[in-house]
Amino acid sequence: MQTTFTPEQLRDPDTAEANKILRTCVHCGMCTATCPTFLLLGDELDSPRGRIYLIKDMLENDRPATELEVRHVDRCLSCLSCMTTCPSGVHYMHLVDHARRHIEETYTRPWPERALRAVLARVLPYPAVFRLSLRAAALARPLGRLIPGKGMMAQRMRAMLALAPATLPPHSPMQEAQTHAAEGTRRFRVGILTGCAQKVLDPAINEATIRLLTRMGVEVVITKGQGCCGALTHHMGQHDPAMATARANLRAWGAEIEGQGLDGIVINTSGCGTTIKDYGFMFREEPEAALAARVSALAMDVTEALDKFGYAPSRPAPNLKVAYHSACSLQHGQKITALPKQLLSRAGFTVKEAAEGHICCGSAGTYNLMQPEIAGALRARKLENIGRLKPDLIAAGNIGCMTQLSGDGIPVVHTVELLDWMAGGPKPAKLGA
Ligand code: SF4
Ligand code: SF4
Secondary structure (H helix, E strand, C coil): CCCCHHHHHCCCHHHHHHHHHHHHHCCCCHHHHHHHHHHHCHHHHHCCCHHHHHHHHHHHCCCCCCCCHHHHHHCCCCHHHHHHCCCCCHHHHHHHHHHHHHHHHHHHCCHHHHHHHHHHHHHCCCCHHHHHHHHHHHHHHHHHCCCCCCHHHHHCCCCCCCCHHCCCCCCHHCCCCEEECCCCCCCEEEEEEEHHHHHHHHHHHHHHHHHHHHHHHEEEEEECCCCCCCCHHHCCCCCHHHHHHHHHHHHHHHHHHHCCCEEEECCCCCCHHHHHHCCCCCCCCCCCCHHHHHHHHHHHEEHHHHHHCCCCCCCCCCEEEEEEECCHHHHHCCCCCHHHHHHHCCCCEEEEECCCCCCCCCCCCCHHHHHHHHHHHHHHHHHHHHHHCCCEEEEEHHHHHHHCCCCCCEEEEEEEHHHHHHHCCCCCCCHHE
């Protein structure tokens, strides 16, 4: 694709990067075939190629975003399915991240939307505030159906209340800053991201990860000062808050790397993993560039860690059919596709994958709150495909997908909970007695 950025524009490293990405696109349109929003809406502007053209025009003309770009970029899930399909290697993720930041800096959204986005950015990344908000939302939940109107804000309010769990699991002290010693001889030492929203919604995931790793002779360090990876605000185009939380993580893990050293940084929320593996790029022009590249190189999904450290089950598996749901951030963002299924099979489960496994479930960070109609359609489509397998349960490696797919009668657990169970841990509570 030809571009016409001026030499002056190209002096900005972000614009230079966008130019490089745009030039790799040969506008073949193959990506449209696997784009969930194009699949649902059938509008070229809601396809990767259409969005690339919109972004190109906005950036080349160095002009503020208009309602048109905002509408179509906002509808993008950042699922990255287009990156898997693209034969030219177009780095759509970096391009759309840049576009979202440009939109945030140049476009004034209607005030209710500004307020909602500000609230989300101030609540979701902070576990204590998030917990309080969920308690309040649970109380207001029955009122959700009474919110009148078909407008976007009414839909969003209803979606928010519907997604809030009726009850919350108790706080787990295992997730606080500390070192969990390896059982027996220490073979490895890793840091772990305990996360923000996941920590509140489902502490059983971190507990299973820590139990399983320590049983395998891995010392697990929860560093003081770590928190949200920055993905939630990064995907809303809020550059400074995203960089601030990411920077805090770099400081926390940097101290451990320089101290006793780390053999890896384990992440059990694939959305966060994709962002942390991208810290090297995000900080490429910052003073922390070298440390960020090191942290990205150490980052590993929990399934990569378990494979590296030699996962082995220790008890016979029950006869259960698991529908494995491959989170977009894992399959498209990190290109981890076979490994989780192999580990589940190694643990003795019958593993099946539903049709359209490459299509997003509609969770996508805050997407199911901001675009509830599209997210709801994708959820229904995903659950229909999964339902055809008649599984006993669904396994996924991302809390966002787990929340999105819950509530339809099929228990949803994290892959690591099943692997821990088969290696001596307790049966996941979500599977009932
Ligand atoms: S598949 Fe790749 S090269 Fe083809 S239009 Fe889509 S992004 Fe461009
Ligand atoms: S990231 Fe997903 S929703 Fe966005 S353009 Fe690519 S395939 Fe479509």
